[in-house]
Amino acid sequence: MDEVLRQYFDWDQAQPYFGDLARGFWVTIQIAFLAEVICLSLGMVLALMRQAGRGAATPAGRIGGKVVRGVAIVYINVFRALPALLVLLLMAGSFPFLPIPVIQDLSAFQIAFLALGIVYAAYIAEVYRAGIESVDRGQTEAARSLGMSHRQAMRLIVVPQAVRRVLPPLMNDFIALTKDVALVSVIAVGDVVSVARDAQSVTFNSSTLVAAGVFYLAFTLPLIWILDRIIAREQRRTGHVDVVKP
């Protein structure tokens, strides 16, 4: 029994790596936040592209809208269907050898958050879309009847309501993204999982991996708590539940 416990909770084994683990987790957090910024913005662009042409009055506008929608749908489906690990390996393994100025100079760290941001944008776009489509059609009609253009109605009326409703699933995806940062341990960026695994392969003791898990819990459990608070606050403010639960 003692040996079992020591395999996972041996402070003496983990302690020398504590500084490395903390630095590794800082890398993990940075990648998670940078990837989140990319997937939140790219996801919104994709979600709006999926709605393109709906307000078009002319045939040209409708055809253009169809093309734009098609591009968004292909992107969303391809990146939801591909494993994130494959995309990451593909980018990390090929970009340094491409004769393209900016791309060949990307560091492993930059490729790590770009790859995760690009993959997660596909999921986030679908979350936004669910939010946009959950907003009652009467909202758009009221906005249009006040003379707003399709674009203004989306920006001022539909999207703000949609984003508020999908905050819980967005945060849920952020938590999932943070955990998927562990995938970048296959390329040399020094995230917390790779640090822990390297230590384990030296000591044959798993306590560093447990420590990495504790870092993750210390970060994600408060996020889950904040998420619940946001839902509760929204309920109090609007008097009813109109947020989409993850």
Next chain:
Amino acid sequence: MSAIRAEAIHKRFADNEVLRGVDLEVAPGEVVCVIGPSGSGKSTLLRCLNLLERPTSGRVFLGEDELTAPGAPVDALRRRLGMVFQSFNLFPHRTVLDNVALAPVTVLGRDRGAARDEARELLGQVGLADKAAEHPARLSGGQQQRVAIARALAMRPEAMLFDEVTSALDPELVKDVLGVMRQLAEAGMTMVVVTHEMGFAREVGDRVVFMDGGAIVEQGDPAQVLSAPKAERTKRFLSRVL
């Protein structure tokens, strides 16, 4: 020159012909009440007037400008017509004051401070000056509907369209909303009112239009249409609702 003119409006949804050639002319300052059984096409007609539904064929004019002309600036024309909906459709993420002041600022480019002052004034006119800072969900249905009227008025429209605006309200709240509409009519606003409120149509309407089966069956002076209808179909309808 009529304020609103609809010519031979047809509207088809898939196999369902909802409007079968409707002509309607509304004079400036006139209050036209449109009545009829549900499914008669009266709401669709109203929604065709500001192109929330695009007619399958036919033309709609606002003053001299044709909304249905190819390439017509629909957004710019539509803002000249205010519309109030059965389900209020207030913007739930904005305060009552913002609901009223938003479009004047974003669509007409009015000064924010001036728009908010005017919005407060309009809220006062509909009896809701003290609710400016609330969110719509905190208001009763009747209050929400009065905010919706103020919101439409804030655009200084040439005419107002009312789409069964009291149908979703508790009976005791209907009176407040009708009172606001009566004030508007007395102030000379051009109004097209789709309604089941026969009392309102009789007292406030300048003309009553009875629709059935996607067409206008009968129209004329409210007292005549409601008390001594000529068409058999109108008599049957009125005998059921009165």
